[in-house]
Amino acid sequence: MNLNVALIAHDRMKDQMVNFCFAYESILEKYGLYTTGTTGKRIEEGTSLKVNKLASGPLGGDQQIGAMIVTEEIDLVIFLRDPLTPQPHETDILALIRLCDVHAVPIATNLASAEIFIRALDQGDLDWRTLRKNNK
Numbered sequence: 001m002n003l004n005v006a007l008i009a010h011d012r013m014k015d016q017m018v019n020f021c022f023a024y025e026s027i028l029e030k031y032g033l034y035t036t037g038t039t040g041k042r043i044e045e046g047t048s049l050k051v052n053k054l055a056s057g058p059l060g061g062d063q064q065i066g067a068m069i070v071t072e073e074i075d076l077v078i079f080l081r082d083p084l085t086p087q088p089h090e091t092d093i094l095a096l097i098r099l100c101d102v103h104a105v106p107i108a109t110n111l112a113s114a115e116i117f118i119r120a121l122d123q124g125d126l127d128w129r130t131l132r133k134n135n136k
Protein backbone atom coordinates (compact mmCIF):
# COMPACT_ATOMS: atom_id res chain seq x y z
CA MET A 1 0.00 0.00 0.00
CA ASN A 2 1.62 3.25 -1.08
CA LEU A 3 0.11 5.42 1.63
CA ASN A 4 2.19 8.02 3.45
CA VAL A 5 2.04 9.01 7.09
CA ALA A 6 3.24 12.33 8.54
CA LEU A 7 4.65 12.22 12.07
CA ILE A 8 5.07 15.48 13.97
CA ALA A 9 5.52 16.21 17.67
CA HIS A 10 6.12 19.32 19.71
CA ASP A 11 9.11 19.24 22.03
CA ARG A 12 7.31 18.14 25.18
CA MET A 13 5.54 15.40 23.21
CA LYS A 14 8.59 13.95 21.47
CA ASP A 15 9.18 11.17 24.01
CA GLN A 16 5.55 10.11 23.53
CA MET A 17 6.05 10.12 19.75
CA VAL A 18 9.20 7.98 19.94
CA ASN A 19 7.44 5.50 22.26
CA PHE A 20 4.43 5.42 19.92
CA CYS A 21 6.63 4.76 16.88
CA PHE A 22 8.54 2.06 18.74
CA ALA A 23 5.31 0.36 19.77
CA TYR A 24 3.83 0.48 16.26
CA GLU A 25 7.04 0.00 14.28
CA SER A 26 5.75 -3.14 12.58
CA ILE A 27 2.82 -1.16 11.13
CA LEU A 28 4.62 2.10 10.40
CA GLU A 29 7.47 0.40 8.52
CA LYS A 30 5.01 -0.55 5.75
CA TYR A 31 4.30 3.09 4.88
CA GLY A 32 6.16 6.11 3.61
CA LEU A 33 7.01 8.24 6.63
CA TYR A 34 7.45 12.03 6.53
CA THR A 35 8.40 14.08 9.55
CA THR A 36 9.37 17.54 10.63
CA GLY A 37 13.12 17.81 11.24
CA THR A 38 13.68 17.24 14.95
CA THR A 39 10.83 14.78 15.34
CA GLY A 40 12.32 12.65 12.55
CA LYS A 41 15.77 12.73 14.09
CA ARG A 42 14.37 11.53 17.42
CA ILE A 43 12.32 8.76 15.73
CA GLU A 44 15.38 7.48 13.85
CA GLU A 45 17.45 7.52 17.04
CA GLY A 46 14.81 5.65 19.05
CA THR A 47 13.51 3.11 16.53
CA SER A 48 14.71 1.28 13.43
CA LEU A 49 12.31 3.23 11.19
CA LYS A 50 13.61 5.23 8.23
CA VAL A 51 11.84 8.54 7.73
CA ASN A 52 11.94 11.40 5.24
CA LYS A 53 12.89 14.46 7.26
CA LEU A 54 11.60 17.87 6.21
CA ALA A 55 12.54 21.20 7.82
CA SER A 56 12.07 21.73 11.52
CA GLY A 57 8.52 22.85 12.37
CA PRO A 58 9.30 26.44 13.39
CA LEU A 59 11.43 26.82 10.24
CA GLY A 60 8.68 25.76 7.84
CA GLY A 61 8.38 21.98 8.25
CA ASP A 62 4.66 22.15 9.01
CA GLN A 63 4.16 24.12 5.80
CA GLN A 64 6.13 21.55 3.80
CA ILE A 65 3.85 18.80 5.14
CA GLY A 66 0.92 21.08 4.31
CA ALA A 67 2.12 21.35 0.72
CA MET A 68 2.25 17.53 0.50
CA ILE A 69 -1.32 17.37 1.82
CA VAL A 70 -2.41 19.67 -1.02
CA THR A 71 -0.89 17.29 -3.58
CA GLU A 72 -2.52 14.26 -1.86
CA GLU A 73 0.87 12.83 -0.88
CA ILE A 74 0.03 12.53 2.82
CA ASP A 75 -2.75 10.15 3.85
CA LEU A 76 -2.63 10.30 7.64
CA VAL A 77 -1.18 12.89 10.02
CA ILE A 78 -0.14 12.04 13.57
CA PHE A 79 0.59 15.39 15.15
CA LEU A 80 1.23 15.21 18.89
CA ARG A 81 0.64 18.83 19.77
CA ASP A 82 1.56 20.45 23.05
CA PRO A 83 -1.68 22.12 24.14
CA LEU A 84 -0.03 23.92 27.07
CA THR A 85 2.90 25.72 25.44
CA PRO A 86 2.56 28.63 22.97
CA GLN A 87 4.44 27.97 19.71
CA PRO A 88 6.15 30.70 17.65
CA HIS A 89 4.71 29.19 14.48
CA GLU A 90 1.10 28.79 15.65
CA THR A 91 -0.19 30.08 12.32
CA ASP A 92 1.65 27.30 10.45
CA ILE A 93 0.15 24.70 12.78
CA LEU A 94 -3.37 25.98 12.24
CA ALA A 95 -2.78 26.06 8.49
CA LEU A 96 -1.70 22.42 8.52
CA ILE A 97 -4.80 21.34 10.43
CA ARG A 98 -7.01 23.38 8.11
CA LEU A 99 -5.49 21.71 5.03
CA CYS A 100 -6.25 18.28 6.52
CA ASP A 101 -9.91 19.34 6.65
CA VAL A 102 -9.81 20.74 3.12
CA HIS A 103 -8.31 17.54 1.69
CA ALA A 104 -10.05 14.95 3.92
CA VAL A 105 -6.85 13.76 5.55
CA PRO A 106 -7.36 12.15 8.97
CA ILE A 107 -5.33 13.91 11.67
CA ALA A 108 -4.73 12.66 15.21
CA THR A 109 -3.53 15.35 17.60
CA ASN A 110 -3.07 13.26 20.72
CA LEU A 111 -1.95 9.78 21.65
CA ALA A 112 -5.46 8.42 22.26
CA SER A 113 -6.61 9.22 18.73
CA ALA A 114 -3.22 8.29 17.26
CA GLU A 115 -3.60 4.72 18.54
CA ILE A 116 -7.06 4.38 17.01
CA PHE A 117 -5.93 5.81 13.67
CA ILE A 118 -2.83 3.63 13.38
CA ARG A 119 -4.92 0.51 13.94
CA ALA A 120 -7.44 1.76 11.38
CA LEU A 121 -4.58 2.25 8.92
CA ASP A 122 -3.37 -1.28 9.59
CA GLN A 123 -6.78 -2.83 8.95
CA GLY A 124 -7.23 -1.00 5.65
CA ASP A 125 -9.71 1.64 6.74
CA LEU A 126 -7.75 4.33 4.90
CA ASP A 127 -7.34 2.44 1.63
CA TRP A 128 -9.95 4.75 0.06
CA ARG A 129 -7.21 7.40 0.07
CA THR A 130 -5.59 5.60 -2.91
CA LEU A 131 -8.66 6.42 -5.02
CA ARG A 132 -8.26 10.06 -4.10
CA LYS A 133 -4.58 9.99 -5.00
CA ASN A 134 -5.28 8.31 -8.33
CA ASN A 135 -7.98 10.86 -9.20
CA LYS A 136 -6.04 13.99 -8.35
Ligand SMILES: O=C(CO)COP(=O)(O)O
Pocket residue numbers: 008009010011035036037038039040055056057058061062093
Ligand atom coordinates in the same frame (compact mmCIF):
# COMPACT_ATOMS: atom_id res chain seq x y z
O1 LIG B 1 7.22 22.35 15.67
C1 LIG B 1 6.86 21.30 15.22
C2 LIG B 1 5.50 21.13 14.69
O2 LIG B 1 4.73 22.30 14.76
C3 LIG B 1 7.76 20.13 15.20
O3 LIG B 1 8.98 20.46 14.60
P1 LIG B 1 10.27 19.62 14.93
O4 LIG B 1 9.97 18.20 14.69
O5 LIG B 1 11.35 20.12 14.02
O6 LIG B 1 10.59 19.90 16.40
